[in-house]
Amino acid sequence: MLKPIIALMKKDIKLLFKDKMAVFFTFIFPLIFAFFFGSIFSGGGGASKGMKIAVADLDQTTNSEYFVEQLQKADEFRVEILSESAARESVRKGKKVAFIILPEGFGEDYAGLFSGNPPELLVGLDPARKAEAGYLQGSLMKLGIGRFEKAFGDTEEMIQQLDDSIASVQNSDDIPEDWKALLKDYLPKMKDLTQKELDKQKASGEQSSGFSFGGEDGDNPMMPLKITQQEVSVQKSGPRNAFAITIPQGVIWAIMGCVIGFAVSLVQEKTLGTVNRLAVAPISRTQILAGKALGCFLAQALVVTLLFAIAYFILKVEFNLLKLLMAVAAVGVCFVGVMMFFASLAKTERSVAGLTNAFLVIMGMIGGAMIPLFVMPGWMQSISHISPVKWSILAIEGAIWRDFSYTEMLQPIAILLVVGLITFFLGTRMLKLEEA
Amino acid sequence: MIKLESISKRFDAVQAVDNLSFTIDRGEIFGLLGPNGAGKSTSIAIMCGLVSADSGKVELEGLTPTTIKARKKIGLIPQSIALYEELTALDNLNFFADLYNMDKELKDQRINWSLEFVNLQDRAKDTVKGFSGGMKRRLNLAASLLHDPDYIFMDEPTAGVDPQSRNKLFDSVLELKEFGKTIVYTTHYMEEAEKLCDRVAIVDQGKLMALDTVDGLIRAYGGESQVTVQTNQGLEQFESTNPAKDLVKVLQDSVQLEDVTVRRPDLERVFLNLTGRQLRD
Numbered sequence: 001m002l003k004p005i006i007a008l009m010k011k012d013i014k015l016l017f018k019d020k021m022a023v024f025f026t027f028i029f030p031l032i033f034a035f036f037f038g039s040i041f042s043g044g045g046g047a048s049k050g051m052k053i054a055v056a057d058l059d060q061t062t063n064s065e066y067f068v069e070q071l072q073k074a075d076e077f078r079v080e081i082l083s084e085s086a087a088r089e090s091v092r093k094g095k096k097v098a099f100i101i102l103p104e105g106f107g108e109d110y111a112g113l114f115s116g117n118p119p120e121l122l123v124g125l126d127p128a129r130k131a132e133a134g135y136l137q138g139s140l141m142k143l144g145i146g147r148f149e150k151a152f153g154d155t156e157e158m159i160q161q162l163d164d165s166i167a168s169v170q171n172s173d174d175i176p177e178d179w180k181a182l183l184k185d186y187l188p189k190m191k192d193l194t195q196k197e198l199d200k201q202k203a204s205g206e207q208s209s210g211f212s213f214g215g216e217d218g219d220n221p222m223m224p225l226k227i228t229q230q231e232v233s234v235q236k237s238g239p240r241n242a243f244a245i246t247i248p249q250g251v252i253w254a255i256m257g258c259v260i261g262f263a264v265s266l267v268q269e270k271t272l273g274t275v276n277r278l279a280v281a282p283i284s285r286t287q288i289l290a291g292k293a294l295g296c297f298l299a300q301a302l303v304v305t306l307l308f309a310i311a312y313f314i315l316k317v318e319f320n321l322l323k324l325l326m327a328v329a330a331v332g333v334c335f336v337g338v339m340m341f342f343a344s345l346a347k348t349e350r351s352v353a354g355l356t357n358a359f360l361v362i363m364g365m366i367g368g369a370m371i372p373l374f375v376m377p378g379w380m381q382s383i384s385h386i387s388p389v390k391w392s393i394l395a396i397e398g399a400i401w402r403d404f405s406y407t408e409m410l411q412p413i414a415i416l417l418v419v420g421l422i423t424f425f426l427g428t429r430m431l432k433l434e435e436a
Numbered sequence: 437m438i439k440l441e442s443i444s445k446r447f448d449a450v451q452a453v454d455n456l457s458f459t460i461d462r463g464e465i466f467g468l469l470g471p472n473g474a475g476k477s478t479s480i481a482i483m484c485g486l487v488s489a490d491s492g493k494v495e496l497e498g499l500t501p502t503t504i505k506a507r508k509k510i511g512l513i514p515q516s517i518a519l520y521e522e523l524t525a526l527d528n529l530n531f532f533a534d535l536y537n538m539d540k541e542l543k544d545q546r547i548n549w550s551l552e553f554v555n556l557q558d559r560a561k562d563t564v565k566g567f568s569g570g571m572k573r574r575l576n577l578a579a580s581l582l583h584d585p586d587y588i589f590m591d592e593p594t595a596g597v598d599p600q601s602r603n604k605l606f607d608s609v610l611e612l613k614e615f616g617k618t619i620v621y622t623t624h625y626m627e628e629a630e631k632l633c634d635r636v637a638i639v640d641q642g643k644l645m646a647l648d649t650v651d652g653l654i655r656a657y658g659g660e661s662q663v664t665v666q667t668n669q670g671l672e673q674f675e676s677t678n679p680a681k682d683l684v685k686v687l688q689d690s691v692q693l694e695d696v697t698v699r700r701p702d703l704e705r706v707f708l709n710l711t712g713r714q715l716r717d
Contacts (some may be wrong), residue, residue, distance in 0.1 A: 002539065003534055003537050004535045007534030007535060008531075008532075010531075011520070011523070011527075011531045013521065014523065014527065015520060015522055016521040019522065020521070041639035100474075134658070167572060204639060272517075272518060272519075272520075273514045273515070273516035273518035274518045274519065274520065276481075276484075276486055276512060276514045276537065277512065277518050277532060277535075277579065277580075278512065279486050280484050280485065280486060280507055280510050280512045281532075281536060282504040282505075282507040282508050282535075282536060282537075283535055297682060411619055430614065
């Protein structure tokens, strides 16, 4: 019973691999498509320009604004200024890698070089992103050191800083008396020296340029920033990278290649006359059609396995394996049915190729195989409901980045199975297994 | 034995087979002779169970041809080269053998025998698309013999074949007869029918016009021999059932014979006399 079915399937797979054009459109083109567009959408080879962070400035002082400005200028970051809640939400939804909140009092602490606390930043990010956490902390510390440069880089500001510090020391209750006495002596002297330097600069017409301490930022023993880190549980709500979108599209292109190849091969059996050999062999019509269907299904499975192996190991696309298997099986059933249906309509290889190609390209266009569904206008998304390609992509994306529950997976899978079974039934009923 | 009883088949406006009845005995080479469109291929398709008749009955050893049991006895050599040209000869034979559920040992044995029978064992691993027309025809035959069928249906097997391959194919047909196979052979070449067939059914427009041995058909429908005699007294043409006897009469009275041609009746004449048309019209 099974031997002839397997023989038919093996023969068709062998024939598929003998046809260089079919191999290209089934295996190579979808890879090129997925890789090429994935790279484009990733922004030039997949690497993004800086870490996407959301910043909320609750302090709204000159110093806090200055710090935000430094963040924006830094190459390490791509900053978006948001409210606190929006910043937190953006990280939770995975739109930003981290949020940075500048709490009230940040500016005051930022200015206080010799007194008070280091300025505090509240940083929130996904605990899973350990590498980014280290990178983020290092980059922020580097910017924090800038507050010393800022203070010592401007003579007038330094005098102001010293005045503030003298006042602060005088009013402070928690500085030990020995230290207080030392600072009361030291800070006014330092202010006098600074004032003289400023006067000299003014007399010579120079712009206030400050002192140089001659050391590197890292030589400064004072703490540049106090970073309080918060863990944010990220709600996965979008594709991790562009390949998560282009791989499902590539899968659809590969399946289209399979469908056209097998529909043509079925019609070819008639035009070649090999169908007569099959028809006089001691096998049933059901076995012949099952062999064809199985061949088409297996070819689809092969190409999908290849694409997802590349997606997982090379392009770092993650997925839920069980959900993916469910999706791929449903897509396979659907397109085997479509293949059978179109093979039953045409009498020549040319007509079946043209017919199937036209149908699949249109379905692909409106179903998201070319332009991702979520960037389509609303009316187009409504039309896409009629396309099995849309439901295929949705089912596959459900297993990759849409994080569908099993219940949510049921809708696209059920639609695909219904389309597949109806078209398979119609196709097998209408298909005439006799020489064209 | 194959038995056809009042078989008819119509395709739209065309009556492809019209009330056809005959019996084919085991071990004989049975020819279906007629011009293109006479209904030969449709008759074979009905006998193989590929096409169902509108009316009438076909039996193959008492079985309906569409049954699995009957199909195991049928070997069909289609008019077209029914092979996968992208695959090797061996791949093709392996595939067709698998349709008959043979175990590996038997399959290998039958494939080797078939390749040897058509003299293609050296080309087994070559793709079919590189074969000449004659080689493809031979492989087409080999693919039909893998399961050792009792009844072999050959539908115009020499179409597009060079004379050398045609002669090789004739030898193969006669060899198969020696193995006890029953062969149904369609052709529109009277020479092939005359050379190979034990009995010939002449069909035209789906109808059976006559059925007998070649000699029987000629005797019954061929008419007289045409004799052309060139003597010193001129050219003389006449028809005769006994050309030798009539020639002696012409040569009396000191007539000197210069040339003589005797054209015996053939299946072409039979067809002409039966239908009023040439076989190749």
